Amino acid sequence: MTFAPKALLLLTVLGLAACNNPDKYGAGNGVVDPGGAYGDGGVSQGSINDPNSPAYFNQKIGDMVNFMVDQSTLSDEARATLTQQAQWLNGHTNYNAIIEGHADEQGTREYNLALGARRANAAQEFLISQGVAPNRLRTVSYGKERPLAVCSTEECYYKNRRAVTVISLGAGS
């Protein structure tokens, strides 16, 4: 295998590139994301009792809505959560959000990516309908790649079928 040394060399370069260019929507820039794909970034969330804090958004309002199997329809409960998310975002225009769509493991990889995108989009559309400016929102799907719960029963699957609104301090909005 004559390419092995080359591969090693290139991996080193890739590693450096990754350090210089941290995931711009990941946990590296003040994102507070307990339900999201990367977990809590270790950045202070403030107090859950402070209505202006990310902790309040994530935990009091709830950063997450769940879905039925194969569905991207918003339940009444999900709409109620998203309504409060929208109100908070409308009152805190210095924050932007990435909405992550996720699926449980009971599905093929590609389909779950597309399904997660449907869920993220459903949440995004609802937030926009509640007055959040579209240019503050973006969606991404992780398919079944980042489950929140790891058991293989419906209890965990329900938690994993989710759309998570991951807020971050946005520049210039």
Place this chain on the structure above:
Amino acid sequence: MMRIALAALAALMIGPGLAAAQQGPLHIEITDGVIEPLPYALPTFVAETGDAGQMASDITRVIAADLSGTGLFREIPESAHIQRFSAFETPVSYPDWQAINAQALIVGGVSMQGGKVVVKFRLFDIYSGQQLGDGQQLAASPASWRRLAHKVADVIYSRITGEGGYFDSRVVFVSETGPKDKRQKRLALADYDGANLNYLTDSSAIVLAPRFSPAGDKVLYTTFETGFPRIKLLNVGNVAGTLLPEVPGTMTFAPRFSPDGASIVYSMEQGGNTDLYKMSVSGGAPVRLTNSPAIETAPSYSPDGSRIVFESDRSGTQQLYIMSASGGEPTRISFGDGRYGTPVWSPRGDLIAFTKQAGGRFHIGVMRTDGSEERLLTASFLDEGPTWSPNGRVIMFTRESPGAGGGAGLYTVDISGRNLKKVDGIGGASDPAWSPLLP
């Protein structure tokens, strides 16, 4: 990339007047029925130079692993052999091999010549008492010794089955470590049998579903390195990658090459809706192939490039459809109970492999291109993502186990549903793509 010099790959006659027996009685028909593996004898290849002993032994063992690993052949242990070969040219004593019920005998020699490993071999049909095909001689650098063994095994497999071989091939896949909720993924490459494992990326971003180019020199895959799923084209030789052009605000995934290697078909998601598109490998605007509010994904070309099979949930659940490679109205081909996804057209053109979900189980299956003769080959908690061996006889796929401690591995099964095996030596792994036979 593999600086291999198969100096004399073309058949080289060894010894005069040994005519090829094209249709000898030594033959396995690979059918759906259960077959009795064909017993063969493979005496350790003769070391023809003093420094070739280890190489001769190693090469012999890889040939045996290839042949016996198919489930079509059964090796008769060397301890049972009566005749011993002190030289490659030693005449075969057929009664000695008939006495231990060998049907095939492979005799070989290995030497080191000018920094290269040289292997020569002959295949004998014991019951008809003659050589099957010409002797051959192959040479390569010592680092590529496993490829030499695979090439020899491919020739033997082909002569006995009448099918193309598949041992001298590789698999690109996603290497997985860590628990389910923090899984680390990186692109990896290994020989089809799990040997020669190499990593093509680090694990700083999620990577998914790599696919080989028809020549095996490039790989398309999906990466989250920008924070969003995007398609990257990787040159396997120098591990240099390029992100394909992006339409802002979209996700792109599930790429696959056209059979001529010139185009890429893939899924693009926009506003929550996923459709199929294609683009030229050299760039240019994406061409839309489907236009429906349903999910269209997992496209795969027919070997002649004229059609595309894909999955869509336009009927309400995931099902398989075939359309012209230029788009247009698709025809549904899957009608059984359950959901069908990840269709892959066989390299022979006759079958489509797929993932099926039914009754809470996952299956790998095959069907004809009109949807008839569906056969499920596997069943487990989670099987998915089939890929075809270069000869269209074996399918590799991902099997994941349930629960918090669950992990993924690569498995193979032949298209009759027999010989289910794990690919060893590569650790946690998913999303395999089998290369064409190496040049």
